Amino acid sequence: MLCLLTSAASCQSNLLQITSVVLYFRFKMFVHDNYVRGNENIQVPAHLNFGKYILDKIKLRNDEIALENSDTGEKLTYKEFTQYAVNLSTLLTKLGVGRGDTVAVGSEKRNEFVPTVLGIVFTGATYTPYDLKSGRAALKHKLSVAKPKYFICSHTFWTMYSDILKSFDCIHKLFTLDDAMDDGVSIKSLILSDVDVNRFEPASVHGQIDTAFILYSSGTTGMPKGVQLTHLNCILNSLPDDFSDESLKTAFLFGEWYHNYDTFMTYKFLALGRKIVYVNHATPESFLKSVENNQVNIAFVVPSLVGYLSKADDAEKYNLSSLHTIYSRSSPLHSKTIKTVKSRFPKLKNILQGYGMTEAGELTSESWGTKGSKLGSVGMASPGITLKVVDSETRKILGPNERGEICLRGPVFMKGYVGVDPSIYLDEEGFFKTGDLGYYDEDRYFYIVDRMKEIIVYDGYKVAPLELETILQSHPEVYEAGVVGKPVPDYGEEPTAFVVRQPGSNVTEKELIDYVSTEVPPYMQLRGGVNFIEKLPRNPRGKILRHQLRNMLN
Template structure:
């Protein structure tokens, strides 16, 4: 038996009174997180959820996330975490595609009406039988959107014998927007996720007094889930939860809670440094480990952080399909700025060409990964899986070079992927949505450089003959149809687009 929930269970058994979560004024010990997760597991079993069933959760960084995540795992079911920025049509797609039997959805706020979107999606999805509201008001038992978690947990015991799962059973299905438009669910086993959390934890020495993590990376995303939550719980650390990154709030929490470990995307580092330099914010002094991933870290930010905070930023690399960590600038080896480091323990990397042939020397070539971190495949998509997996190797679509010491450096993105503020945006998905508008004849989406976000999304659009839609009108339509991180903020109308002889749009000429 192997169940990812052990990262919580073991810590709750050994250090029940240690603070596991800090959220606003709340400080919750490991024993309480364990007990609520057990109640969630009991609830699921009482509603007919059994080993192998899929259960979705859409929730920002709050105590609800670990309560429900580990409750689902304990029940032997598979967690399907959803991006909280998805619109109702997108949520419905994920629920149906993953065969989710139950759905836990945060009630949301006026600015982010997640509960309303989730309820609409649930009503459109016949296979999803149960809808539980995670209320915005702590411990609220009523919600106009449906049954609340607290009402459902009433009378559920705080003990639960974790359902035995095999190492190869699917623990989590993480959705990744493929270059083919529709998001695909990467199936990650208990072994994938547990080993990645263990390796992520063991890369850094532990503080004598225990470690405190600032958890601002979304827990629904593989980076936050493995590197912060699962590794942090295994370490018996304290997770300080911040639902939305805001530089001032992050710095304040770092100082107040004496945060020792931080992981973020480059724009977060940029934001904190900007805040310190512009407003004279006090620099936190307890930070001892800073990790960056999700996009290439600008060298200027790295230098500035080292000077300002007195510690370096260690860069790593991975994908949802690799649980996610594949390589890292590991302690004990010199860190090389601009590099994604070397493969982590138990993982191999190589460079390949389009035909899967190994590229020797420094490349460039496409990164392929093999090891305990590689997914089982895409859920219910054997053809898509066969395209990216061969003999245990997973091809990432990211182009890199490698130096004589075996350190890798990312050169170019998988196909044309845009990374906007740390979120992966696949142009084709945006293009396909744009082209559902009656005034749009053709669309090509590219990333254009942006000072703080890294890249902004720009769409080149050819209008239908006679259509008079304006840029503002089309942007507004996109905003209501796509998640906030996906929709194009810049639209340029054209009469034609540059194309190859076979009719493929030449994006490199549009950038």
């Protein structure tokens, strides 16, 4: 079990020491030799307030650049960033926003996005994101999960989804990041003067139980689940110790601020006072240009981009000498790919891999490795995490080099899914069942073998087959549908459908691909195509036998 201990020294520095205390009760509780623990001596602020934690870091900076849009050249200094967040928080508080409320943000990537999130968190309210490219079906579902009372969106988001937002009675007030819109008030028009940042204090929270973020994680049970992250969860996810190397001055963020990975890597670097560069539409070319133009030192990317660097001839036309480290997560990189990229770009010191999930952040990372990186490994257990590998059938705890399901627990683990009984996803010891198949070696480095769960990973994005099946089956000419991933080089798997038509139907592959494309973001589209079959293979309980569908792809 974990408890919070204070000392005179930690009180003076306003820090709380988290340490593991193992209680040995005869015949009741023992520590298993095959538990794999990350560092358990972690310092976090005693207030356990994520908003205050970040504010105390960023207000120490002034004219240093916090965020830069590499496409447009627009920059936001730390002083401007902090002032914006404090102004917004003060405004929202005056309007009645506070603990117990949920405030949604729907927008494209832009400099205002991150300080808007922090402005919400400063009020004590819960923040939840809605992706511009999420698709209509997923947006409706996520809104029904989090039920936001307030919604802040960009003009672009409003243009695409205003009809959906208007249909949800839970939304009492709409704001826009841009000029005023129908039924929405412009934030810029409401903020009339700057608040004194040095006198501002975020609202008090109960950091171990109050939800700071609701993010979304797809699973095999259908549409995305709402992942509740407490203030303590967010602080632990944002500790920057693994990137404290002062040579890493500028970071490039390939992904979106709706994902756990990209979100908390941003907060790690904000806590360090570093510069974060991003682009509106991430492509290999925009990445290469950003590295060259902004002298990027570390890049947080997806495996397909690393694969591109191993093959593309035009990559060598750019000056990438500033790039010291590439950090990749979401699916394992092949050791040959890593070796090839390092040989092509000799200035590149590290290609690190990590293993994480929305529910618990970074479970393992090569950045925590005590003996350097190991090809094919995703690193060692992260601080505050306890991992075990169990036999998927017997649930016996396994030792080194024995493959089984990876399970986790620790203070970084989420508060829970919105509206889901914990007994569904926790085992008898309180460990979260990840559904991922893997093992660790004698040095306690972890390796991911496969996904026991049915999630498809395309270009770093996780796709729930049942979500696509639900959408396909809403088509009037589809009787039933099954979706699996078709392996493709570099990108992982392409969503591929098997469809049983309604009797007498002649619906075509193109019609169904186009139908799905109107409901989902680009990464969820049926890039693997549609296969028409007479009957879906199912077990006696009616569950689709996906392995048989995958065999049909060969």
